[in-house]
Amino acid sequence: MAEQHELREKGLRLTPQRELVLAAVRELDHATPEEVAERVRLTHPGINLSTVYRNLETLENVGLVQHSHLGHGGATYHAAEVLTHLHLVCGACGAVGGAPIEVAANFVNTLADDYGFKTDVTHFAVYGTCATCAQAEL
Amino acid sequence: MAEQHELREKGLRLTPQRELVLAAVRELDHATPEEVAERVRLTHPGINLSTVYRNLETLENVGLVQHSHLGHGGATYHAAEVLTHLHLVCGACGAVGGAPIEVAANFVNTLADDYGFKTDVTHFAVYGTCATCAQAEL
DNA sequence: GTAGCAAGTGCAAATCTTTCGCAATTAGCA
DNA sequence: TGCTAATTGCGAAAGATTTGCACTTGCTAC
Ligand SMILES: [Mn+2]
Ligand SMILES: [Mn+2]
Ligand SMILES: [Zn+2]
Ligand SMILES: [Zn+2]
Secondary structure, eight states: OOOOOHHHHTTOOOOHHHHHHHHHHHHHSSBOHHHHHHHHHTTOTTOOHHHHHHHHHHHHHTTSEEEEBOSSSOOEEEEGGGOOEEEEEETTTOOEEEEEGGGGHHHHHHHHHHHOOEEOTTTBOEEEEOHHHHHHHO | OOOOOHHHHTTOOOOHHHHHHHHHHHHHSSBOHHHHHHHHHTTOTTOOHHHHHHHHHHHHHTTSEEEEBOSSSOOEEEEGGGOOEEEEEETTTOOEEEEEGGGGHHHHHHHHHHHOOEEOTTTBOEEEEOHHHHHHHO
16 A cells, blocks of 8 residues: 555545645645635636635645634635744734744643633734834834 | 713714714623624614724724624624733634733733734634633543 | 546635715714 | 714625535546
C-alpha cells in the first residue's frame, strides 16, 4: 500500500478544485473565500465561488483548515498547522499585526483555572489600537 | 436652565424611535439589531429596521452604545456603561459567559509594553470551550 | 480495464444582512 | 407659529453566503 495523499487520508475525494483550495489557503495566510477563489483561478479559471465555500467548510471539518475573525465582517481562513499566532487588529487603521501565542499563555491559564474555560485565542482577533495609531492620537 | 435629556446633551434630536432603541439596548444586553427592533416594536410597532440600524450607529458614535462580536456572524450591541466584562463564547454549545475585565489585565499590559498595542478586550469575544462542554468531551 | 454509484461541481436562484436614495414627517430653534 | 435640517419609513440595492438541481467525475468493485 503506497502512501496516501493527505486529502484521501481524511476520507475526502481528491479533486483538482479541492487540492487547489487547500494550496491557496496555505499560500495566502488568512484569506477570505473570495481571495482564495482569486488565487485558485490563476491555475483553474473555471472554479465556482460556491465550490470554494464548500471546500473550505469540508477542509475545516477534517481539520486541515481553520477560520478566524479578524474584522467586523466575515471569516478568514488559515492552514491549521500555521495558526500559531495571535492577530492584533487595529480599529483605527485596520492593520493586522501578529504576536506569538505564548503572550496569551497566562491569560489562557487563568481562564482555564478559574472558569474551566478552554480558550482558543486565535479564533477571534485581539482588537485595539496599534502603536502607530496610538502615537498619532496624542 | 433645566437638566437636559441625555440624548440632547450629546447633540442628538430626541425622537421616540431613538429613545426606544437606546432603552432596548439597555434592557437586552448584547442584542443584535434585529433583536433590538423586536423589542422596540412592543411599544412602537411601526419602527423600521433601517431606523434601528441608523440609530445604533448614531448612538455608538456618541458613545452611548458599543458593539462587539460574539459569534461568527454580525455584531451585537451593549450599553456602553455596562461593557465591563469579557465574553466567553463556547464554540460547542454557543453559551456566552462573562468574566471580569481584570482577568485580562496582565495580558493587556503585556501587549501594551511589548507591542505598544492598546487592547480593547471587549470588542471581540474570547472563544473556546466552556466547562460543561469540556467535561462532556472526555 | 470498465461499469456503477456516490461525492463533488457549476450554475442560477434564493436567503440573509446591511446599506442607500428619496420623499414625507417632525424636532428644535427663531 | 413657521422654517429648516435631521430623522424616518419604504422600497430597492448591494454584498455575502447558502441551496437546489442537473451534470460530471473520482473511486471502488468487479
Ligand atoms: Mn467590530
Ligand atoms: Mn467563527
Ligand atoms: Zn493602527
Ligand atoms: Zn459549551
